[in-house]
Amino acid sequence: MNKTIVAAALLAASAGGASAQTGLSIYGIVDAGYVRESGGVAGTTNKISSGVGSYSRIGFRGTEDLGGGMTALFQLESGFRVDTGEQDAAGSLFNRQAFVGLKTRAGNLTIGRQYTPWHQALAQVGDPWGTGYAGGAKNLFPDYGSNVRTSNTVQYSAPPLMGFNADIAYAAGEQAGDNKAGRQFGFSVGYSQGPLNVRVAYNNKNTDIAAAPGVTPVDRSVGTNRMLVANYDFGVAKAYFAFSRDKGFNSAPLGNNANPYGGVPATASTDGNEFLVGLTAPLVGGTVLASYMRKNDKTFFNQDARSWGIGYQYPLSKRTHAYVAYGVVNNKNGAGYTVANNTEPGTGDRAFNLGVRHSF
Structure with a gap:
């Protein structure tokens, strides 16, 4: 639950005695745990990691009531590492999100640095792990780079209507x-009811390089991602x-470009698909999570992979959870997929997580 720094402030307007209400809140996640990775070229690795289940972060949200049903808003969010105390991205203060905008009835x-609709669909709807832990979609889905968030972005989110929602x-x-x-551009359309x-x-990415003095132009094929995600609560x-x-x-950028298994060098697929089925279920006061994934590479390399994961979250309070997770990747034909977590792409084809996550 967010800690409200400024609950409300009434500002006298210069005309008509009108007033505006402003609010500012600070929020964040502190997540750290033990991670054991095995199967890579370096052998077994034991480490304390930050952001295993959810990226460790601190952020600021603000709003101002402009009247007439219009509100100004902004959000600034910075990632950090709990294990070392370092800023996550050197030279970038608000590397995760940084935007300002307007909220209206329409x-x-x-405007600014924001999540892509493609990533939000995967994290919020399709993946029981929320793209974190050793069983999350990052093991095989291309949830990396500008597929996750983009700078210089203008985004419009339609108001919910009869269960439907949309973002572009x-x-x-x-x-x-x-x-x-x-x-880069993309959109999502969803329905949530009961x-x-x-x-x-949908995600469309152009990685061409334009001609400029001293720069050789590069013309590449456009990268696209089309995705369908769903979840259903059976009780x-x-x-x-x-x-x-x-x-x-x-x-489909790889999280780990190194090839930890030998054979044909790992190559980012330019033609393929990913499939995931998973579940969450209550158990002994906590929640069991499980998933199975498959990567089908349709290129000449035919670098397919399969992955599965299982885990358990236990609430110590409304804002603090302990967790344990285990994930496995089976690569074929020199594929280089590794068992990741929310912050790290991983180094091997097996990983174990044990940690604690606190939100504020």
Whole structure:
């Protein structure tokens, strides 16, 4: 639950005695745990890691009532490492999110560094792990790089209507002389009513490099991601499903570009798909999580992979959870997929997590 720093402040307007209400809150997650990874070229690795289940972060949210049903808003969020106390991205203060915008009855319009609709669909609807822990979708799904968040982004979120929701985002490439080079756009449309939650998402990424003095232009194929995700709450358990189709250059970036298994060098697929089924279920006061995934690489390399994971979360309070998780990846034909967690791409084909997560 957010700690409210400024609950409300009334500001006298220069005309008509009008007033505006402002609010500022600080929030965050502190997550740390023991991680054991094995199966990589370096052998077994034992370490204390930050952000195993959820990325450790601190953030600020603010709003101002502008009147007439319009509200100004902003959000600034920075990642950090609990194990060392370091800033997560050197030289970038608010590397996770940094945007400002307006909220109206017609929806929200925000500008800055933001999550992509594709990532939000996977994390919020399709993955029982929320893309964290050793069993999360990051093991095989391309939830890395600009598939997760983009800078220079304008995003519109429609207000919920009869259970339907929608988001659309455009990230400018900002390369002189070429409006298409480096740009990215995407959208999602969903329906959430009762026990059913379903969403479709699309991502389109241009990684061309425009001609400039001293710069050789590069023309690449456009990378696209098309995804269907859903979950359904049966009461005794909640079932999850995700299917993503990836096509084109950099559509499916690898979290770990090194090849820990030998054979054909690991190559990021430019034509393939991922499939996930999972569940969560209450057990002895906590929650069991499980998932099974498959990667189908349709390129010449045929670097397929399968992954499964199982874990347990136990609430120590409303804001603090202890967790344990175990994940396995089976690679074929020199594929280089590794068991990841929310913050790290991993180094091997097996990993064990044990830790604690606190939110404020």
